Amino acid sequence: MSIKLVDRRDERLALQRQAKLTPLGSLLLRATIVLALIGTAIAIHWFDRGGLVDQVDGHISFGDVLYFTMITITTVGYGDIVPVTPRARMFDxxxxxxxxLFVWLIFLGTAYDFIFKRAWNRWRMKLIQDRLHDHVVVAGFGTSGGEAVAELLRRGTSPDDIVVIDSRQTVLETAEALGVNYLCGDASHNAVLEAAAIKRAxxxxxxxxxxxxxxxIVLTARKLSPDAVITVVIRSEENEDLAKQAGATSVINPVSFAGxxxxxxxxxxxxxxxxxxxxTAEGRVALKERIVEAHEIGQPLSAITTGVGVRIYRGSDCFGxxxxxxxxxxxxDVIIEIVPGSR
Structure with missing residues (x-):
C-alpha cells in the first residue's frame, strides 16, 4: 500500500507503463551490470598487463590484475601497482x-531504492498520518466516489483533509491529480483503514x-471509528437496511434517487x-445542516435569519x-435550511 501527497506545480509530461521487473529482479540486474563492468576492466588490464608495474616483486599475476582492478574501481589505489605505459594510463x-563512476552510481541508487527510499516513505507516511485529524475517508474511487471527492473540494474541503482508498492503481492517478492523499489497498481490511487514520476521521x-x-467496509469502519459519520452508496433497495444495521449513518441509493x-x-x-x-455547492441555492444557536432557542423555525428553515431533528425525531x-x-436541535448558493 502507498500513501502520497503530490505537488503538481512541477508536473512534467511523461509516457509511463508499469515496471515488469520485481525488486529482486532489479537487484539482480544491477549486480549483473556491475559484474560486467568490473569483468571488462579486469579483462583489459590482463591483456595489457605489460603496462603495469608491481612495486613489490615486479611480477604481474592474474591475482595482481584482479586486486589492482578492484582497488582502482572502488578507491583511488594504493600505489603498489601502477600503470606506466601511455596506453595503460589512457585506459585508466x-x-x-x-x-x-557507474559502479558507484549503481551502488548509491540501489542503496536509495532498497534502504533509504523505504525508510523515507515510512517516515513520510507516519508524518501524514499524524497530521490527519477530522478528515474524510473515501473508500472506492469510482464514479460516485470520484464525484464525492470533487464535490468536497468544491465545498472548500482541503485536499490535505481527504484520503482516497482504492485497490486500483490506475484510478488513483486521478486522485493524485486532485492533490489528495491516497492509499492503494482493500478498504475492508482493518490495516488499510487504520493506515488512513480512520479513528480520527x-x-x-x-x-x-x-x-x-x-x-x-461499513462493518469494518464502524468497528474502528464508532463516532464517524458513515455514508454508503447502495444500489439495491433490499440491501439498504443491511447497510444501516452494519452501522451506516446514511444510505444513498443512486438508482432510486434518479427515479x-x-x-x-x-x-x-x-x-x-x-x-x-x-x-451541489455550485448551485443557486444549497442545503445546510447546523446546530441551533443560543439566541434562536425558543423562536420558531420560520424566524431564523441565516436561511429558510425546512426541517429540524430533535433527538431521533424529525419535524417539518x-x-x-x-x-x-x-x-x-439540528436545523436543515436552504441558503444561497455560490452561483
Missing part, C-alpha cells in the same frame, strides 16, 4: 574512471461498486434542476417547518 583515464464515504463489499428525479420531472420540469441546485414542534426551537 578514459575507461576505468567512467566504470568507477470525521466522516467516511463508501462506494465500493458492490453492495456486499460496501457493507463489509425520484425522473418522476418529479413529470410534475414540473424545473424540479430536477432545483434538486440539483440543492445537492409546518409541524407544531417547529414553533419553538430547543437546545440541541
Amino acid at each position: 583515464t578514459f575507461a576505468v574512471t567512467p566504470i568507477r 470525521r466522516a467516511v464515504v463508501i462506494s465500493a461498486g458492490r453492495d456486499d463489499t460496501s457493507i463489509l 425520484l428525479l425522473v418522476a418529479g420531472a413529470t410534475h414540473g420540469s424545473h424540479l430536477p434542476e432545483y434538486m440539483r441546485d440543492l445537492a 417547518f409546518w409541524e407544531a414542534e417547529a414553533n419553538a426551537l430547543q437546545a440541541g
